[in-house]
Amino acid sequence: MRVLGVDPGLTRCGVGVVEGVAGRPLTMIGVGVVRTPADAELSHRLLAVEQGIEEWLDEHRPEFVAVERVFSQHNVRTVMGTAQASAVAMLCAARRGIPVALHTPSEVKAAVTGSGRADKAQVGAMVTRLLRLAAPPKPADAADALALAICHIWRAPAQNRLQQAVARHTAHATKGRTA
Amino acid sequence: MRVLGVDPGLTRCGVGVVEGVAGRPLTMIGVGVVRTPADAELSHRLLAVEQGIEEWLDEHRPEFVAVERVFSQHNVRTVMGTAQASAVAMLCAARRGIPVALHTPSEVKAAVTGSGRADKAQVGAMVTRLLRLAAPPKPADAADALALAICHIWRAPAQNRLQQAVARHTAHATKGRTA
Numbered sequence: 001m002r003v004l005g006v007d008p009g010l011t012r013c014g015v016g017v018v019e020g021v022a023g024r025p026l027t028m029i030g031v032g033v034v035r036t037p038a039d040a041e042l043s044h045r046l047l048a049v050e051q052g053i054e055e056w057l058d059e060h061r062p063e064f065v066a067v068e069r070v071f072s073q074h075n076v077r078t079v080m081g082t083a084q085a086s087a088v089a090m091l092c093a094a095r096r097g098i099p100v101a102l103h104t105p106s107e108v109k110a111a112v113t114g115s116g117r118a119d120k121a122q123v124g125a126m127v128t129r130l131l132r133l134a135a136p137p138k139p140a141d142a143a144d145a146l147a148l149a150i151c152h153i154w155r156a157p158a159q160n161r162l163q164q165a166v167a168r169h170t171a172h173a174t175k176g177r178t179a
Numbered sequence: 180m181r182v183l184g185v186d187p188g189l190t191r192c193g194v195g196v197v198e199g200v201a202g203r204p205l206t207m208i209g210v211g212v213v214r215t216p217a218d219a220e221l222s223h224r225l226l227a228v229e230q231g232i233e234e235w236l237d238e239h240r241p242e243f244v245a246v247e248r249v250f251s252q253h254n255v256r257t258v259m260g261t262a263q264a265s266a267v268a269m270l271c272a273a274r275r276g277i278p279v280a281l282h283t284p285s286e287v288k289a290a291v292t293g294s295g296r297a298d299k300a301q302v303g304a305m306v307t308r309l310l311r312l313a314a315p316p317k318p319a320d321a322a323d324a325l326a327l328a329i330c331h332i333w334r335a336p337a338q339n340r341l342q343q344a345v346a347r348h349t350a351h352a353t354k355g356r357t358a
Contacts, residue, residue, distance in 0.1 A: 042281070043273035046266055050274075070259060080249060083259050084266035087225055091267060094222035095229075102221070 002029065004062035005148030007141045008070065008086035010036055010045050013052065014141030017060045018131065018149035026150060028131040029060055031142045049085050053092045065093035066152035069102040103151050111151035123147050181208065183241035184327030185232070186320045187249065187265035189215055189224050192231065193320030196239045197310065197328035205329060207310040208239055210321045228264050232271045244272035245331035248281040282330050290330035302326050
């Protein structure tokens with residue numbers, strides 16, 4: 001199972017691709033950050049996020065996209081941009097028929113560290129260990145994107161199998177009608 | 180000047196196209212609502228909003244898109260969907276190189292009624308009068324989208340001329356490089 005994790009943001013949108021299955025060692029396929037200039041117009045920043053996500057989807061062809069679920073109790077200005085960047089990531093995936101899963105920050109922290117209240121350093125340390133990296137991915141948004149992908153692989157195997165079965169069934173039914 | 184106004188929302192996204200210039204009678208070109216089912220997955224709802232907005236852009240070829248600026252002091256659940264739907268509208272416009280303007284609800288109300296605190300009925304009544312319609316557009320989201328377009332035509336003539344000049348200059352410079 002190959003998952004693209006997206007830690008949404010307008011200034012820095014973390015992206016990380018992890019491959020593997022629950023219970024086996026995981027492999028990092030790629031990690032990076034899509035950046036947009038803070039002084040650009042909002043519509044142009046969203047366009048730049050779209051182009052960045054599209055490039056990651058083109059290059060790595062993930063089967064699932066895991067996006068951080070955004071809450072509005074945080075900083076008011078930041079959260080709107082985060083919500084909008086996450087919308088772009090979800091839209092890019094949906095356009096390609098890739099299933100999208102949302103995970104909350106505490107679900108992600110709990111999945112990789114055992115505690116929903118772990119700090120950034122702890123998440124970075126566990127991501128480094130779990131993916132057998134030489135050093136923690138920088139910036140934190142990149143590490144968070146990998147953590148999201150790991151969380152998805154570990155949390156949702158049953159859910160994923162169901163989604164894939166539905167997708168296969170739908171593809172089969174469609175083929176049946178075409179033939 | 181032809182403007183597509185967008186009152187963003189996931190359940191109902193109001194869209195309205197108005198043509199005219201400040202100081203002359205305005206003409207309604209079209210009005211409607213893009214709806215997405217509340218029980219669909221968020222990524223699929225965003226995709227449906229994108230398809231709806233694309234259809235309006237294809238059919239009416241606006242020169243400007245005016246979107247309501249979303250604030251997060253409102254209902255927490257609703258505002259995230261609104262922010263995400265507005266991101267999709269901005270993205271669709273930016274992809275086509277159409278300038279996007281954001282106007283706050285009180286700017287829109289003040290533009291069409293003279294008061295930033297006007298209620299929905301007052302906005303609907305003024306939209307009906309200004310566009311010489313037989314009845315107020317329903318639902319309110321549709322009327323709000325028309326009000327946004329009117330607000331943009333009235334508020335931003337100087338700003339629009341500047342944006343168009345920049346666009347012409349950029350197009351000219353690009354042409355110069357290609358030749």
